[in-house]
Amino acid sequence: MLQKQNSKLFCFKEFANLDMSENADYLIKSMDVMSSLESIKAIKYRALDSMCLRPGDRVLEVGCGHGEDAEALGAIVGDTGSVIAIDASKRMIDEAAQRSTQSNVEYLQTDAYDLNYSDHIFSACHADRLLVSHEDYRGLFKEILRLIKQNGVVCFTDVDALSIILTPFNFITKIILEQIHKSFVNPYMGRILPELFIENGLREIKIIPETSMIRSFETLSEIFQFSQVADSAIEEGKLTRDLSSQWFKEMYQAEKEEKFLYCVTFFTVLGKIPNSPC
Numbered sequence: 001m002l003q004k005q006n007s008k009l010f011c012f013k014e015f016a017n018l019d020m021s022e023n024a025d026y027l028i029k030s031m032d033v034m035s036s037l038e039s040i041k042a043i044k045y046r047a048l049d050s051m052c053l054r055p056g057d058r059v060l061e062v063g064c065g066h067g068e069d070a071e072a073l074g075a076i077v078g079d080t081g082s083v084i085a086i087d088a089s090k091r092m093i094d095e096a097a098q099r100s101t102q103s104n105v106e107y108l109q110t111d112a113y114d115l116n117y118s119d120h121i122f123s124a125c126h127a128d129r130l131l132v133s134h135e136d137y138r139g140l141f142k143e144i145l146r147l148i149k150q151n152g153v154v155c156f157t158d159v160d161a162l163s164i165i166l167t168p169f170n171f172i173t174k175i176i177l178e179q180i181h182k183s184f185v186n187p188y189m190g191r192i193l194p195e196l197f198i199e200n201g202l203r204e205i206k207i208i209p210e211t212s213m214i215r216s217f218e219t220l221s222e223i224f225q226f227s228q229v230a231d232s233a234i235e236e237g238k239l240t241r242d243l244s245s246q247w248f249k250e251m252y253q254a255e256k257e258e259k260f261l262y263c264v265t266f267f268t269v270l271g272k273i274p275n276s277p278c
């Protein structure tokens with residue numbers, strides 16, 4: 001059952017149960033908008049490149065979304081390798097399978113909490129923005145690690161929503177930012193990734209912090225449902241409707257004057273499964 005903090009605030013936690021979300025269309029569109037950004041493409045490219053995969057590798061992609069990373073992984077491991085790409089959402093799996101051009105990528109609708117595979121069968125795993133929507137991110141991470149071979153590569157990217165910079169910055173922006181933080185289950189997921197890798201005994205850990213920047217309020221509105229975010233603040237008595245309208249005008253004006261700025265830090269963390277169980 002999905003739980004919302006208030007009736008207006010849409011939640012990125014709904015990614016954990018996309019097919020049941022009344023905001024599914026919006027969330028899926030937001031994923032496409034994110035993937036189209038040059039800064040996100042660069043973060044994704046660097047993550048996959050840092051995995052140093054080889055032709056013939058068998059890779060698990062978790063929370064594959066529309067399959068962009070799974071397809072890129074398929075191209076890297078070639079005909080002798082394979083990628084199993086899973087997602088809990090049937091909508092995402094159907095969409096990914098339809099977009100797919102790689103014959104060595106198999107898309108499966110499966111919940112990552114319930115991976116029906118034996119231990120240590122994949123040479124590597126990759127996930128981008130999976131743990132951010134899960135309260136039990138530690139349990140989920142452990143379950144995924146179980147499937148990776150000794151010496152196998154683990155690569156997770158996640159956003160650190162608490163690092164968001166939104167300018168023009170004023171007291172209304174501050175309220176909007178607080179509401180945005182609340183729309184994430186783990187707004188600090190990015191910065192927690194390194195300790196998660198350490199706690200689980202991964203070795204040769206590499207941490208890559210990277211910033212994504214957006215200069216258009218219009219584009220950012222396709223990722224954050226600002227009208228809902230502002231309505232939630234109004235509902236909680238933190239903002240009046242007049243102040244909310246004023247804020248929207250200010251943001252559009254700032255965009256026109258090229259003063260609008262949004263930045264957020266993503267962390268990609270890589271590590272290897274130790275030779276003996278930890």
Ligand SMILES: C[S@@+](CC[C@H](N)C(=O)[O-])C[C@H]1O[C@@H](n2cnc3c(N)ncnc32)[C@H](O)[C@@H]1O
Binds near residue numbers: 017035062065069
């Ligand atoms: C924010 S999207 C990111 C999608 C993709 N990795 C990307 O970078 O574009 C998170 C994805 O993880 C999937 N997901 C969330 N929880 C999951 C779970 N427990 N098991 C499998 N997939 C899950 C969602 O359905 C969604 O497609």
